[in-house]
Amino acid sequence: MAIRCVASRRTLAGLKETSSRLIGFRGIQTFTLPDLPYDYGALEPAISGEIMQIHHQKHHQTYVTNYNNALEQLDQAVSKGDASAVVKLQSAIKFNGAGHVNHSIFWKNLAPVKEGGGEPPKGSLGSAIDTHFGSLEGLVKKMSAEGAAVQGSGWVWLGLDKELKKLVVDTTANQDPLVTKGGSLVPLVGIDVWEHAYYLQYKNVRPEYLKNVWKVINWKYASEIYEKECN
């Protein structure tokens, strides 16, 4: 029953609204599924094209759709002054909104090998990693171990603590963003360890997924964020 053929590009995503649209009388801004900066199959063999397509077109799209719905309902509830409805919507907003944010970061955290995926970080981020973790291998080992140890669904992160000016590795449950672990944390690299991120290819062997995902991690993007936040 799994999808066997892989669509060549993120074609369906392109059919969606390309910019925000206005809803309702007050015109709240809604969100759209961002395009992937590479083909679905471009991250193979680390991550299969089948997974990339479903992950992007189904999972991420569902977060976006549900987030928009929740925001629309929130807008109505706020307008009507319905306090309990507002409160009731919070978990859907948090879950779907964060799901959208996290996955938007994730697509940028990945890159095909021929576009620099897997290339070790240079510059200030590279030095900072050596300082804090001994070496890139040290960081990779730590993140892979922590990612494998996440029970249930969640993410493993490399983050920058803006205030303390240090790198941290942490995990979050479900779609909780990194900032729930510390207000001054900025995500640099996030790796999705929900089963949907790897199941069709790696089945229950999450450690194998974590071993291979590093081959397509886009350190250039992480470095950009790091340098921006450090200035």
Next chain:
Amino acid sequence: MMTVAVTAISSSSLSYSPLLLHSQGPNRRLLQCERNEKRRLATKVAGSGVITAGFELKPPPYPLDALEPHMSRETLDYHWGKHHRTYVENLNKQIVGTDLDTLSLEEVVLLSYNRGNMLPAFNNAAQAWNHEFFWESIQPGGGGKPTGELLRLIERDFGSFEEFLERFKSAAASNFGSGWTWLAYKANRLEVANAVNPLPTEEDKKLVIVKTPNAVNPLVWDYSPLLTIDTWEHAYYLDFENRRAEYINTFMEKLVSWETVNTRLEAAMVRATQREQEGTDTEEEANPDDEEPEVYLDSDIDVSEVD
């Protein structure tokens, strides 16, 4: 989440094993287990060096392809053959040589839950328990409607079977992340330590739907689980990809074993009645005698409602 008042019994005894908390009221399930286990544990302590065989991976009560096309053979191969198996194997590795080693699976679950501050064995133990319970909750040719007392209680507590179905499916669909959705029989009384509900009524005993995250199950609140659906992605991903709602529909329409649920309900109701009759015994149970196993806290714990 409902949490319970616990009393801690301190003792000078050794323990490198997890805390054993005696509790009253809602966790009497654990107390009953302990009473039964006293002798076994005493033997264990006496005959140290004996390593038990550990828990076994029980196969589902039907061939692995018997649930096709609603749940594929491939899913069973991975879900039972890999996921469930790994929980059992890892649990055995975790508890071998410890005081948890001779306990029943249910006891390990209850002890390692540790009032929500889970000890390392909890995840594997609870998942081992949950999966065994899950395979038995479904059957080839399942689905349809419950009958008899089960149907009567469903109609009493949810209005109608359709209403129950709606609420159960909705709970399962909205359980974000990994987890389980349960139909359970709740027969706890008022949460009053060292006392028995002076006016037990039928309303104390009812069917409830509960959603739990990750490995948690309703045993920890002293509910009697009757039915569960696994909504971890691995339960449905190979057959349904991200379409959890479709999986839930298929589960309820084609897989659920109402016969098993009914049997469990009967047992749960018997248990509840037995407890009512034993009601006056609880105060005596609160004070363990010397025969109690030597796996106590060695620090004091605050005896208050934790919330």
